Amino acid sequence: DAKTTQPPSMDCAEGRAANLPCNHSTISGNEYVYWYRQIHSQGPQYIIHGLKNNETNEMASLIITEDRKSSTLILPHATLRDTAVYYCIVRVKAAGNKLTFGGGTRVLVKP
Amino acid sequence: DGGITQSPKYLFRKEGQNVTLSCEQNLNHDAMYWYRQDPGQGLRLIYYSQIVNDFQKGDIAEGYSVSREKKESFPLTVTSAQKNPTAFYLCASSRTERGDTQYFGPGTRLTVL
Numbered sequence: 001d002a003k004t005t006q007p008p009s010m011d012c013a014e015g016r017a018a019n020l021p022c023n024h025s026t027i028s029g030n031e032y033v034y035w036y037r038q039i040h041s042q043g044p045q046y047i048i049h050g051l052k053n054n055e056t057n058e059m060a061s062l063i064i065t066e067d068r069k070s071s072t073l074i075l076p077h078a079t080l081r082d083t084a085v086y087y088c089i090v091r092v093k094a095a096g097n098k099l100t101f102g103g104g105t106r107v108l109v110k111p
Numbered sequence: 112d113g114g115i116t117q118s119p120k121y122l123f124r125k126e127g128q129n130v131t132l133s134c135e136q137n138l139n140h141d142a143m144y145w146y147r148q149d150p151g152q153g154l155r156l157i158y159y160s161q162i163v164n165d166f167q168k169g170d171i172a173e174g175y176s177v178s179r180e181k182k183e184s185f186p187l188t189v190t191s192a193q194k195n196p197t198a199f200y201l202c203a204s205s206r207t208e209r210g211d212t213q214y215f216g217p218g219t220r221l222t223v224l
Contacts, residue, residue: 034212043117043201043215044154087153098144098169099203099213101153 004088009106012082018075020105022088025069031092033064034099035073037084044087044101047073078109114138115216117202122221124196132187132219134202140214141207143185147171148199148218160185161207189221196223 005023012018024033034049048055048062050071055062061074075082087104091097115136124130134143142161146154146169156169160179174193179185185204189196199220203213 041199041218041220043115043203043218046212046214049212093211098156098159099146099154103153 004090004102006086006088006103006105008103009108012075012078012107012109014080014109014111015077018078018082018107018109020073020075020086020088020107021070022073023070024088024090027068027090028092031090033062033068033071034089034091035060035062035086036089036099036101037082037086038104039081039084045084047086078107080109080111083107083109115202115204115214117200117216117219120217120219122219124221124223126223127191129188129190130196130221132189132200132202132221134185134187134216135183136185136202136204136216137183138204138214139182140204141182142205142213143179144203144205144213145169145175145177145185145187146201146203148201154201157187196221 032049032051035047036044038044048060050062064071085104085106087101118133144159145157148154155171157175158169158177160166163182166177166179176188199218201218202216205211205213
């Protein structure tokens with residue numbers, strides 16, 4: 001699976017949009033971009049994933065650049081409960097394929 | 112209410128004792144996974160199972176054993192052979208046919224004294 005690079009930390013104001021970047025310049029054509037987050041001492045929570053097109057669900061939006069070398073996770077209205085470590089992962093959608101979590105971005109939402 | 116449950120949330124054991132961690136899912140997922148997370152670290156795959164009565168070793172299987180007798184259940188035994196068993200253990204499941212999204216349980220924090 002391709003390696004990802006994320007900033008180690010970022011702050012966000014409550015109620016504002018949080019834009020989390022991820023670089024995956026070596027991504028292959030059959031690799032998807034996944035985002036998870038992990039609140040302290042809890043299991044990782046799936047957020048969203050995509051291949052080429054931008055995606056949106058009730059939690060977030062995922063913007064993937066046309067060359068697929070980077071992406072941005074957007075939390076439209078950050079709340080204090082969004083404080084967590086956010087992981088960007090690229091992986092092939094194959095049966096039994098493990099998830100490889102890198103360092104992630106530690107997001108602190110401030111009131 | 113569908114989901115993945117792990118029990119207990121916290122577990123304490125003496126060194127040299129085997130301990131079994133429970134993982135149950137009612138999502139009708141075929142595949143189940145066990146990961147280990149150490150403080151400040153990412154996840155490492157211990158074992159995974161794509162179907163009942165079949166499982167494969169992950170990257171760090173030594174000192175662990177699993178069984179998959181039922182689709183809903185994938186218990187993990189941490190044996191006395193595991194050198195550093197103290198960690199946060201996470202179970203996940205997914206549909207197999209598309210190598211689909213993995214969903215995680217709340218985790219079990221094991222401390223070996």
